[in-house]
Amino acid sequence: MIPRRHQAIVSPPGAAASGWPPPGAAASGWPPPGVVVILVPMLIRDATAGDWPAIWPFMRRIVEAGETFSWDRDLTEERARAFWLHEPPGRGRTVVAVDPAGTIVGTAETHPNHGGPAAHVASAGFMVDPGHGGRGVGRALCEHVLDQARADGYRAMQFNAVVETNTRAVALWRSLGFEVLATVPEAFNHPVAGYVGLHIMYRRL
Amino acid sequence: MIPRRHQAIVSPPGAAASGWPPPGAAASGWPPPGVVVILVPMLIRDATAGDWPAIWPFMRRIVEAGETFSWDRDLTEERARAFWLHEPPGRGRTVVAVDPAGTIVGTAETHPNHGGPAAHVASAGFMVDPGHGGRGVGRALCEHVLDQARADGYRAMQFNAVVETNTRAVALWRSLGFEVLATVPEAFNHPVAGYVGLHIMYRRL
Numbered sequence: 001m002i003p004r005r006h007q008a009i010v011s012p013p014g015a016a017a018s019g020w021p022p023p024g025a026a027a028s029g030w031p032p033p034g035v036v037v038i039l040v041p042m043l044i045r046d047a048t049a050g051d052w053p054a055i056w057p058f059m060r061r062i063v064e065a066g067e068t069f070s071w072d073r074d075l076t077e078e079r080a081r082a083f084w085l086h087e088p089p090g091r092g093r094t095v096v097a098v099d100p101a102g103t104i105v106g107t108a109e110t111h112p113n114h115g116g117p118a119a120h121v122a123s124a125g126f127m128v129d130p131g132h133g134g135r136g137v138g139r140a141l142c143e144h145v146l147d148q149a150r151a152d153g154y155r156a157m158q159f160n161a162v163v164e165t166n167t168r169a170v171a172l173w174r175s176l177g178f179e180v181l182a183t184v185p186e187a188f189n190h191p192v193a194g195y196v197g198l199h200i201m202y203r204r205l
Numbered sequence: 206m207i208p209r210r211h212q213a214i215v216s217p218p219g220a221a222a223s224g225w226p227p228p229g230a231a232a233s234g235w236p237p238p239g240v241v242v243i244l245v246p247m248l249i250r251d252a253t254a255g256d257w258p259a260i261w262p263f264m265r266r267i268v269e270a271g272e273t274f275s276w277d278r279d280l281t282e283e284r285a286r287a288f289w290l291h292e293p294p295g296r297g298r299t300v301v302a303v304d305p306a307g308t309i310v311g312t313a314e315t316h317p318n319h320g321g322p323a324a325h326v327a328s329a330g331f332m333v334d335p336g337h338g339g340r341g342v343g344r345a346l347c348e349h350v351l352d353q354a355r356a357d358g359y360r361a362m363q364f365n366a367v368v369e370t371n372t373r374a375v376a377l378w379r380s381l382g383f384e385v386l387a388t389v390p391e392a393f394n395h396p397v398a399g400y401v402g403l404h405i406m407y408r409r410l
Contacts, residue, residue, distance in 0.1 A: 063321075070319030114275035114366050116268075117394045118403060158389060160365070161319050182387030182405060184363060189322045198323060200387060200405060 040100060042137065044144040047094040047107060052081055054104040055096065058129035059084070066191050068169070070161045070198070084109050084125070091119070091152070095144060097128075097137050105132035108141040110149055113158050122154040122205075126169075138169070142176050150205045162199040163188050170199060177203040245305060247342065249349040252299040252312060257286055259309040260301065263334035264289070271396050273374065275366040275403070289314050289330070296324070296357070300349060302333075302342050310337035313346040315354055318363050327359040327410075331374075343374070347381050355410045367404040368393050375404060382408040 031037050047055070056077055063080070066073045071080075086092025086109055097106040106128035113123035124145050128137045149157055157178075162170055164183060174180075178201040186195035252260070261282055268285070271278045276285075291297025291314055302311040311333035318328035329350050333342045354362055362383075367375055369388060379385075383406040391400035 066322045070321055070323035072320040072324070073322070075320070114392075114403075115277040115280070116275055117271050117278070117396070118275035118366060118392055119277070120394065121389065121392050155391070156389075158392075161323060181389060184326065184361075184386065184405075184407060186360070187319075187323055187326050187363075189325065191322070198319075200389075202389060 040135070042105075042140050043098040044095050044140060045098065047085060047096045049085065051096050051104055051107075052085060055084070055107050055127070056080065058131070059107070059127050061130065062127055068163050068166045070163075070188065086111065093148060093152075095141065095148075097141055099132070103132075105129050105135075106137040106141055108145050110145050110152075112154075113160070120153070120155045122149045122152075122157045123160060124149070124157060138172055139176070142172070146176065146203075146205065154205055156202060156204045159199070159201040161188070162201050163190065164197040164199055165190055165193050170201075173201050179203065245340070247310075247345050248303040249300050249345060250303065252290060252301045254290065256301050256309055256312075257290060260289070260312050260332070261285065263336070264312070264332050266335065267332055273368050273371045275368075275393065291316065298353060298357075300346065300353075302346055304337070308337075310334050310340075311342040311346050313350050315350050315357075317359075318365070325358070325360045327354045327357075327362045328365060329354070329362060343377055344381070347377070351381065351408075351410065359410055361407060361409045364404070364406040366393070367406050368395065369402040369404055370395055370398050375406075378406050384408065 059080060060077070063069050063071050063075055064073050084094060084107070086094045090111075092109060092111040094107065094109040096104045097108075099105050106126070108124060108126045110122050110124040112119040113121045124142075126138055126141055126145075128141070146157065158181075159173065159178065162173065164170065170180075180199045181202045182200045183197040184200065185197050187198040188196050190196050264285060265282070268274050268276050268280055269278050289299060289312070291299045295316075297314060297316040299312065299314040301309045302313075304310050311331070313329060313331045315327050315329045317324040318326045329347075331343055331346055331350075333346070351362065363386075364378065364383070367378065369375065375385075385404045386407045387405045388402040389405065390402050392403040393401050395401050
């Protein structure tokens with residue numbers, strides 16, 4: 001049995017031979033006729049320095065787009081790497097999501113949101129290769145990060161800057177138990193939508 | 206005429222000879238009998254590397270106390286300096302408040318709260334030497350920082366972690382136009398009060 005968090009649901013063409021859904025599943029009305037669903041094992045593991053060359057191309061693309069991340073759009077690779085790839089002995093952690101072909105399709109990092117007397121609240125960042133989006137990679141990464149943060153002794157997790165037009169992410173975080181504590185008005189200058197709000201999202205662990 | 210922002214109100218013993226309050230002021234009922242009020246010019250200027258030895262002793266005392274700052278309580282001087290003393294060409298600014306005797310009694314730093322598409326919202330930090338508290342130094346620093354941030358083109362200012370038990374600071378920020386956007390529950394472990402909330406405070410510029 002593949003642990004739940006290592007599964008992502010996809011429906012690529014030609015997947016009918018996978019034997020899924022099982023007989024009788026169609027009686028529920030889902031999936032609709034002609035749609036098949038397969039389970040793809042998705043490995044979430046600690047990132048290593050050697051993963052960086054596979055992370056940077058899609059990270060750069062996401063940051064340059066300037067639609068979802070509050071980072072300088074011309075961020076250098078060196079600074080991005082220093083921010084993202086946490087190394088011991090700090091409390092930061094970085095993981096990657098690897099598909100069955102061995103391709104890194106996403107990454108996440110976790111760190112204390114503040115220091116000292118406030119270091120029991122974690123924050124996290126997520127990047128999924130846009131070429132591999134919509135498959136549940138972000139959900140798998142977040143479920144892993146939540147479990148890990150709990151194991152690491154954090155009491156809550158806070159996202160400081162979720163762009164309100166990034167509705168897919170907002171819906172995903174909500175479905176994983178996060179609520180919007182506040183929306184900082186006009187705090188993000190979206191290249192198409194203009195000034196939009198940044199949600200501060202939170203959940204206990 | 207001393208600019209408003211360079212004044213702080215204090216009432217030290219022996220100040221009666223200052224000629225303040227002016228004749229007739231007592232008719233308003235304030236200050237009460239026996240209390241005198243003097244105006245002390247407080248210079249707010251850009252910090253230099255040479256100011257650091259005067260800043261670090263009270264900063265260290267504040268951080269070690271662990272009651273108001275979300276920093277590691279054993280933060281090294283080197284890291285504190287790197288965080289606090291901004292240098293060109295970055296957008297961060299650091300100022301000090303200097304009393305008439307030439308003593309540095311407080312300091313503030315300002316920086317973009319996030320990067321790239323969110324870099325138009327500033328954040329700021331304030332430290333007032335506890336030995337010089339209650340004189341309006343924090344207010345003078347904040348008024349300066351707000352004016353400077355406006356001049357620098359920021360559209361708003363956000364404080365990410367105002368400890369809710371730091372009621373004097375909360376009242377001061379409110380009086381300067383900040384509102385509490387949200388309170389992150391139990392996000393700060395106060396050495397006496399235990400887990401208390403962290404206010405996220407905000408004002409447009």
